Amino acid sequence: MTRFKPLAACLAAVAALAACAPVTILNGITPSSTFDRTKNVSFGEGARDKLDIYRAETPKAGSPVLLFVHGGSWDSGSKDIYKFLAEGFTKSGYDIVVPNYRLYPDASFPNFLEDNAKAVAYTAKTFPDRKIVLLGHSAGAYNVLMLALRDEYLSGAGVDRCATISGVVGLAAPTGIVPLKSERLVEIFPDRFTADDAVLNNVTGPAPAIFLGHGESDTTVYPQNSTALAEKITARGGSAQVEIYPGQSHTDVVKVLSRHFDGGIALKSDIETFIDGLPLNTNLCR
Numbered sequence: 001m002t003r004f005k006p007l008a009a010c011l012a013a014v015a016a017l018a019a020c021a022p023v024t025i026l027n028g029i030t031p032s033s034t035f036d037r038t039k040n041v042s043f044g045e046g047a048r049d050k051l052d053i054y055r056a057e058t059p060k061a062g063s064p065v066l067l068f069v070h071g072g073s074w075d076s077g078s079k080d081i082y083k084f085l086a087e088g089f090t091k092s093g094y095d096i097v098v099p100n101y102r103l104y105p106d107a108s109f110p111n112f113l114e115d116n117a118k119a120v121a122y123t124a125k126t127f128p129d130r131k132i133v134l135l136g137h138s139a140g141a142y143n144v145l146m147l148a149l150r151d152e153y154l155s156g157a158g159v160d161r162c163a164t165i166s167g168v169v170g171l172a173a174p175t176g177i178v179p180l181k182s183e184r185l186v187e188i189f190p191d192r193f194t195a196d197d198a199v200l201n202n203v204t205g206p207a208p209a210i211f212l213g214h215g216e217s218d219t220t221v222y223p224q225n226s227t228a229l230a231e232k233i234t235a236r237g238g239s240a241q242v243e244i245y246p247g248q249s250h251t252d253v254v255k256v257l258s259r260h261f262d263g264g265i266a267l268k269s270d271i272e273t274f275i276d277g278l279p280l281n282t283n284l285c286r
Helices: 025-027 083-092 111-126 139-149 149-156 185-187 222-237 267-276
Strands: 012-014 019-021 035-043 050-056 065-069 096-099 133-136 165-169 210-215 240-245
Touching: 019 165, 025 083, 035 083, 050 083, 050 111, 065 083, 065 111, 065 139, 083 096, 083 111, 096 111, 111 139, 111 149, 133 139, 139 165, 165 267, 210 222, 210 267, 222 240, 240 267
Parallel strands: 065 096, 065 133, 133 165, 165 210, 210 240
Antiparallel strands: 035 050, 050 096
8 A cells, every 4th residue: 555645844863862853954964065056046937947956076987967856745845955865975976956846736747747857858958968867755756757767758858768867766656556545646646546647557668777765664655666666667678676675764765865874774875886887878778
């Protein structure tokens, strides 16, 4: 069974205090020395068509550009709270782009996918000689997986999916193992994840390599969402890796991407290993 909860106002706990700390504290203790940030860059005409670009102070040679899409049940969330995540990658030498997108009630399926596609197009133009790796958490993971599996959104924004997107990382991704029941989510997804609005229903052709990370203790979006998708992709002959992390919750899989919380959990190193092993050739789909 799949269930969703709005993105918690707090993503991380300061372990020494054993208490929930606002993400502003986590960002506040995250240094800015590993990146140069350009904020609120417009990639479209809409009020939320803004993105932040974090350029690594010490770039990793030959690395792709990362683009991270935030979660929040498609009705909340903001790029502004993810400095801690961006810095986790810039300290490893990766440039990363973090966009906003339209949210419910101003948007429903597939408006947020169209916005994300425009952000990818802007990123591709800004870094014309680089491949792009899409990352997303929860609702954002759904978004990037849909961009990777269907041509229409990226092609509509002028992006050649199989020549530009070298890989996708989905964290705690809702893929549609059961129909949606929440009244609010049915307003966002009128087909209730029973048609082409479900990630699982779009495993029909070649796609970039996919890494799926899920917390074993995730009761917001159950790990079966990731395992079922990986099984379907590999059965088709595609490339999908799934890792389930013991003791990790829905928000833990984002928290551990911070420099302050990555000890003992292999998720971040697994993601970087996946990224570094991606192809650089012209046709990136299989």
